[in-house]
Amino acid sequence: MRLPPARGPLTDLLFDRLARPPATLPEPPAPADDEDLQLALFACYELHYQGFDEVDDRWEWEPSLLRLRGLLEGRFEQELAEAVPRPGPVPPGEVRRALTAMTAEDEDEPSVSLFLQREAGIETFREFVVHRSIYHLKEADPHTWAIPRLRGRSKAALVEIQADEYGGGRHERMHCELFGHTMRGLGLDDSYGAYLPRVPAVTLAVSNAMSLFGLHRRLRGALVGHLAAIEMTSSLPNRRYAMGLRRLGGDAATARFFEEHVQADAVHEQIAAGDLCGGFASACPALTGDVLYGAACALALERRWAGHVLGRWERGASSLLDRPVPA
Incomplete structure (x- = not known):
């Protein structure tokens, strides 16, 4: 890059x-x-x-x-x-319930995944993939920073999730590699960082929050909450992305990234909410508020990004900065 x-x-x-x-x-x-x-x-x-x-x-x-x-x-x-009100601390045994309440889908909120499933044309779907490439081509890396900062149950849970993200030791199954297949199937450049000049600040902020939490030990609670929020809100949207891509003629290799996440993240959701965040909360009860704050930041930044792209698409405009998307 x-x-x-x-x-x-x-x-x-x-x-x-x-x-x-x-x-x-x-x-x-x-x-x-x-x-x-x-x-x-x-x-x-x-x-x-x-x-x-x-x-x-x-x-x-x-x-x-x-x-x-x-x-x-x-x-x-x-x-x-x-922008994000900080949740108060809760007893460790209540962390999972609080995360579940925070991540429940709000049917009144505009949904990028429903738009892509039902309405988007192929150029809009390509734009969506360009935005996501900033994170997905290094998927899991920001959250891996937390591994040496955890112990016991929460550390084992994070390693289990990350091992899946990295393909269980098989290069071709790493999620970043699967996303590269999606990009190539859509006629996009899958080289690392190729579209950095095209994505707006609202997209960069999503990635920057992960790095901010990951690179500071003092924010390790926020990082595990951030990961939990991602995993707990991933399975259904990825099912919709896959359905939208199939509707637009995407083949199995192009849709595999999204279809892989439907099942994988349904499992990761349980590990992240229970063993990762629950284990961390039990070991560090004073940081339960940080866990919920990290989750709240992930959700708020995603809502802000969704508002940007949907607002542009509904007006028939590009959600990217003003240059053509190169193939």
């Missing part, structure tokens, strides 16, 4: 410096808007994943870059705190 085009003064400075050998960053300008902020934060986080072709790996731990990332994280955490 190469550095994407800048979206404001902050990313303009940051990307210019990242393309050079590591050195102390100058005082950064304020982000122009959320596009500038979220892209800068995404780039800082990406140095802990696959990185960028033209960026020296030594930038990952450059102190001045970490200070910049800390400033951006502070702004992002404040925005989350203002």
